[in-house]
Amino acid sequence: MKKILVFGGTRFFGKKLVELLISEGHEVTIATRGQTRHSFGEKVNHVIVDRTNRDGLASTFAKGDWDIIYDNICYSPNDALAACEIFEGKTKKYVFTSTMSTYVNLGADLTENEFDPYNYEIRYGNVDDFSYGEGKRQAEAVFFQKAKFPVVAVRFPIVLGEDDYTRRLHVHIENVAEEKVISFLNVDARMSYILSDDASGFLRFAGFSSIAGPYNATSSGTYSLKELMEMVEKNVGKKAKIALIGNDETRSPFAVPKDWYMSQGKSIDAGFECQPLERWLPKLIEKLSQ
CATH class of the missing domain: 3.40.50.720 (NAD(P)-binding Rossmann-like Domain)
Known part of the structure; x- marks a missing residue:
């Protein structure tokens, strides 16, 4: 102990x-x-x-x-x-x-x-x-x-989960469901989660x-923001209203101008490997969309 x-x-x-x-x-x-x-x-x-x-x-x-x-x-x-x-x-x-x-x-x-x-x-x-x-x-x-x-x-x-009180992933799902605009700087950018x-x-x-x-400490694998929004669209059953640039009110918490993701090689070598992104992010989006 x-x-x-x-x-x-x-x-x-x-x-x-x-x-x-x-x-x-x-x-x-x-x-x-x-x-x-x-x-x-x-x-x-x-x-x-x-x-x-x-x-x-x-x-x-x-x-x-x-x-x-x-x-x-x-x-x-x-x-x-x-x-x-x-x-x-x-x-x-x-x-x-x-x-x-x-x-x-x-x-x-x-x-x-x-x-x-x-x-x-x-x-x-x-x-x-x-x-x-x-x-x-x-x-x-x-x-x-x-x-x-x-x-x-x-x-x-960015740390994600059902209990994320900052609701960074939730807001994407809610905006699509409510047919609200959500804006990005670059939908092809890939990020770490x-x-x-x-x-x-x-x-x-x-x-x-x-x-x-x-x-x-990061999951391996990446999705572009476009791919992430496509998963949201599939689960919500509606098309996202995506704008480029936008303003503070519409801007996604994931709005970055270019790729921004980390390597977990050093952590794996030390003995800890996070779950691959593909194993949990699609499931989390599905869960939050219900």
């Missing part, structure tokens, strides 16, 4: 991670702001803390140590530095949820060395000082340059294995 701290963990793949850890019999503590109710009951310890408040974080975790810490809610270098300092000597492993958005240059089969956090210039600041992608780049840079404990940065693409079950599974793997450093 391991002693595990999870920042976040009440929604989507973070919740699935906690459920997985509980099922394995580990002692799990979740740390949240307390704004989202959790369904774990007495199976977890629950600490209410503001992840962005350094003093509060330091006070809350002044005592205790952990085998693994999972951080799903770090978005800035200041918050990363706080973790490096507060948890020094208190954890054997730190797993940071990062993103495909660390890759500034869009492209195909992007590998981990497309972004080097070990030599990236650190600029300290809070979440509002950076774009989402730059905030994650800066956080990675801090973790890998300042932490005294082993760190894994898990770079996720991962199923929420695989996302939680990879986080578990990252914590319990000996790996360290940045890792892409």
